[in-house]
Structures are given as structure tokens and as C-alpha cells.
Amino acid sequence: MSFLIGWLNQERRRKKFMLEAVVISEKDIEKLSERIYETHGYDFRGYAQASYKRRIHNVHFKLKCKNIQELSDKILNGRNLFDSFLAALSVPVTDMFRDPIFFRGLKTHVLPHLKSYPFFKIWHAGCATGEEVYSLAIFLQEAGLLQRAMIYATDFNPNALSRAKSGVIHKKDFNKSQINYKLAGGMKDLSHYGAFKNGDFVFEEQLREKMTFASHNLVQDGSFGVMNLILCRNTLIYFGKRVQMRVLRLFNDSLVHRGIFCLGFKESLDCIDEEQHFETWLLNEKIYKKRIRVKI
Ligand SMILES: C[S@@+](CC[C@H](N)C(=O)[O-])C[C@H]1O[C@@H](n2cnc3c(N)ncnc32)[C@H](O)[C@@H]1O
Structure with missing residues (x-):
């Protein structure tokens, strides 16, 4: 046992040394981002530096590159490697009913508000593998509102x-999903909304009918239509201030009068003039309403 722990520690130190041994400067990262933009059209130039740099280091290590030039050549010359690079940068980490307090707030306050519309549109921006989208669809169904909804879910x-389109929850994640659902105020059993197939849980077709999944890059693309509710949770955190400002303006312009906007718990509206754009509706849940702009 002590041999195993010793070996693990040694391995950890070796990996740390390898990561630290390759010095990737800000300038290197800037150049790499420029080349990625020119070659593949993805714009990472405005991403928050610390986490972006950490992920580049990880890919560098995984691809066993000797220097940044080698990494750059590898990912710029092959579409397959670029796709793996994109996946490594994108962090599609999510959960069903992630932050149950937030979903409880949606259920208690936002759904009754949506009830006043005969028809409404929802945009999940940065939806990752879709768990957030299915979570809200379940609550809409329980409130008798799913048929009035058009749900757009986007990611780059x-x-x-x-994976989001396939509507599958891995077997290992099902219990946690069930617990989160109950904590968020779910009244049934999650298994009511689908069935186990080959060990994994697959959501029923009826839940998916109102969903459209599409590719959309928040840094570069325009508005996705006029929405009643926009959720962009745990995504802005990866962007630098300038990009955050651009994206928040895009959301503000994409909302109907008094439309609703939801952020992740670690995110804020600090980078834009909040007074001009949004007003806080539910403080703890990070739910906002589009502010009425008074023209003088
Ligand atoms: C941590 S996940 C958030 C998932 C979900 N919203 C949640 O809160 O559980 C962040 C997602 O943002 C996406 N993302 C990052 N940069 C993006 C961009 N420029 N345009 C669109 N999506 C982006 C990533 O691909 C990833 O799936």
C-alpha cells in the first residue's frame, strides 16, 4: 500500500514538473489564438487567461508536445486533433438540476410568470450536454407549460x-440526478420521464419535441431570436471582461420587454452597466429581468 502511495506521489510530482517545465508565455498564447482564428475560425482571443492557459497546458501535455510550436502545428494541421483541442477547451461539465436552489426558484417564480404568455421562447446558451435543458423541460411539463414553449439550446x-440531442443520462449519474430533482422540488420519480436502455437512462420523445439544438458561438455569432427567458449559466466565467460585456449585451438585445435572464452562481453582471440593462429579480438564484430603458 505504502509503495502504491509513494508511486502515485512520484507520478503526481513528475506530471507537475512536466507541466511547469514547458513555459508557455502570454505572447505564445496570443499567437496561438490568432492562428486558430485564422485557420479554424474559432475566436479564443477574449477568453479569461488563467483557465484558458491551464487548458492549453493540459492539451500540450496530453499530445506530448515539446514546445508551443509543435502544439500549434499539430492542432492547426489536422481537423481531428483540432476537434479534441476544442473539446478540451470547452469544459462541458453540467448536471441535471444543477444547483437545485436555482431550479426551485425557476419553478416557484419564473414558471408562474411564463404562464401569463400563450406562447414563449427559451434559449439555453452554453447548454453543454443538455442536462439543464431536460431539467427545465421536466418542470415545464409538470406545470402544464411544455406545449406552449419553444426551446433553443446552443453550444459551440x-x-x-x-450528446445533448440524444437525451441520455449515464447510469452512474442517475442517482445524483434523482436527488437534485427532489431537492429542486420535483414531485415524481425521474424515471417517469424516460426508460433505461442498455444500462443508461434515455429521456422520452415527448420531452424532446419542443427542443432545437444548434451550434452557436457566443463570442462571434449574433442574436438567436427574441426570447422570453435566457439561461446562460457557468459559461461567461470562461470569458474575459470584454467578451462578457459583448455577450451580456447580446442577451439583453435578445430578450422581450421584461424578459428573464439567468446566470451561474459564480458569475455576475459586474462588467456591464447593470442599471441600464438588467434588474435583480431573485438575488440568491441570480435571476434578473430586462430593465425598462427610459429614453430622455
Ligand atoms: C460548464 S458548461 C455549462 C453548462 C450548463 N449551462 C450548466 O450550467 O450546467 C460551459 C459550456 O459553455 C460552452 N462554451 C464555451 N465557450 C463558448 C462559446 N464561445 N460559445 C458557445 N458556447 C461556449 C462550452 O462548450 C460548455 O459546454
Whole structure:
């Protein structure tokens, strides 16, 4: 046992040394981002530096590159490697009913508000593998509102989107999903909304009918239509201030009068003039309403 622990520690130190041994400067990252933009059209130039740099280091290590030039050549010359690079940068980490307090707030306050519309549109931006989308669809169904909804779910990671479309929860995640659902105020059993197939849980077709999954890059693309509710949770955190501002303006412009906007718990509206754009509706849940702009 002590031999195993010793070996693991040694391995950890070796990996740390390898990561630290390759010095990737800000300038290197800037150049790499420029070349990625020119070659593949993805714009990472405005991403928050610390986490972006950490992920580049990880890919560098995984692909066993000797220097940044080698990494750059590898990912710029092959579409397959670029797709893996994109997947490594995109962090599609999510959960069913992630932050149950937030979903409880949606259920208690936002759904009754949506009830006043005969028809409404929802945009999940940065939806990753779709768990957030299915979570809200379940609550809409329980409130008798799913038939009035059009749900758009977007991300720039094609692998994440195709998993989202398939509507599958891995067997190992099902219990946690069930617990989160109950904590968020779910009244049934999650298994009511689908069935186990080959060990994994697959959501029923009826839940998926109102969903459209599409590729959309928040840094570069325009509005997705006029929405009643926009959720962009745990995504802005990866962007630098300038990009955050652009994306928040895009959301503000994409909302109907008094439309609703939801952020992740670690995110804020600090980078834009909040007074001009949004007003806080539910403080703890990070749910906002589009502010009425008074023209003088
Ligand atoms: C941590 S996940 C958030 C998933 C979900 N919203 C949640 O809160 O559980 C962040 C997602 O943002 C996506 N993302 C990052 N940069 C993006 C961009 N420029 N345009 C669209 N999506 C982006 C990633 O691909 C990833 O799936």
C-alpha cells in the first residue's frame, strides 16, 4: 500500500514538473489564438487567461508536445486533433438540476410568470450536454407549460451538442440526478420521464419535441431570436471582461420587454452597466429581468 502511495506521489510530482517545465508565455498564447482564428475560425482571443492557459497546458501535455510550436502545428494541421483541442477547451461539465436552489426558484417564480404568455421562447446558451435543458423541460411539463414553449439550446462544442440531442443520462449519474430533482422540488420519480436502455437512462420523445439544438458561438455569432427567458449559466466565467460585456449585451438585445435572464452562481453582471440593462429579480438564484430603458 505504502509503495502504491509513494508511486502515485512520484507520478503526481513528475506530471507537475512536466507541466511547469514547458513555459508557455502570454505572447505564445496570443499567437496561438490568432492562428486558430485564422485557420479554424474559432475566436479564443477574449477568453479569461488563467483557465484558458491551464487548458492549453493540459492539451500540450496530453499530445506530448515539446514546445508551443509543435502544439500549434499539430492542432492547426489536422481537423481531428483540432476537434479534441476544442473539446478540451470547452469544459462541458453540467448536471441535471444543477444547483437545485436555482431550479426551485425557476419553478416557484419564473414558471408562474411564463404562464401569463400563450406562447414563449427559451434559449439555453452554453447548454453543454443538455442536462439543464431536460431539467427545465421536466418542470415545464409538470406545470402544464411544455406545449406552449419553444426551446433553443446552443453550444459551440459539436460533441457536447450531439450528446445533448440524444437525451441520455449515464447510469452512474442517475442517482445524483434523482436527488437534485427532489431537492429542486420535483414531485415524481425521474424515471417517469424516460426508460433505461442498455444500462443508461434515455429521456422520452415527448420531452424532446419542443427542443432545437444548434451550434452557436457566443463570442462571434449574433442574436438567436427574441426570447422570453435566457439561461446562460457557468459559461461567461470562461470569458474575459470584454467578451462578457459583448455577450451580456447580446442577451439583453435578445430578450422581450421584461424578459428573464439567468446566470451561474459564480458569475455576475459586474462588467456591464447593470442599471441600464438588467434588474435583480431573485438575488440568491441570480435571476434578473430586462430593465425598462427610459429614453430622455
Ligand atoms: C460548464 S458548461 C455549462 C453548462 C450548463 N449551462 C450548466 O450550467 O450546467 C460551459 C459550456 O459553455 C460552452 N462554451 C464555451 N465557450 C463558448 C462559446 N464561445 N460559445 C458557445 N458556447 C461556449 C462550452 O462548450 C460548455 O459546454
